[in-house]
Amino acid sequence: MLLFAEPAVDWSELLSVVWASLLGGIGVTAAFAIALYGGVRAIDARRSGLTALATGYWVLMSLALAVVLASLVFGVVVMTSKD
Numbered sequence: 001m002l003l004f005a006e007p008a009v010d011w012s013e014l015l016s017v018v019w020a021s022l023l024g025g026i027g028v029t030a031a032f033a034i035a036l037y038g039g040v041r042a043i044d045a046r047r048s049g050l051t052a053l054a055t056g057y058w059v060l061m062s063l064a065l066a067v068v069l070a071s072l073v074f075g076v077v078v079m080t081s082k083d
Helices: 011-047 051-080
Strands: none
Touching: 011 051
């Protein structure tokens, strides 16, 4: 009987990498798109004199940009940590 030492692919680790990359790629892209949408709509609302609505869109943009920046910092921390 022929025994192999280790399988060539660790499927659980590969699935973890695929899941993280999909979450990062789709999630960060969506957050940045929401930030752009909020910024553009805030400018339009401000030009129309709707300051309360513009403020809401600025808050939306700020929160979405915070998510983008937090994911950037998280990515750098994960890449530079030694595990």
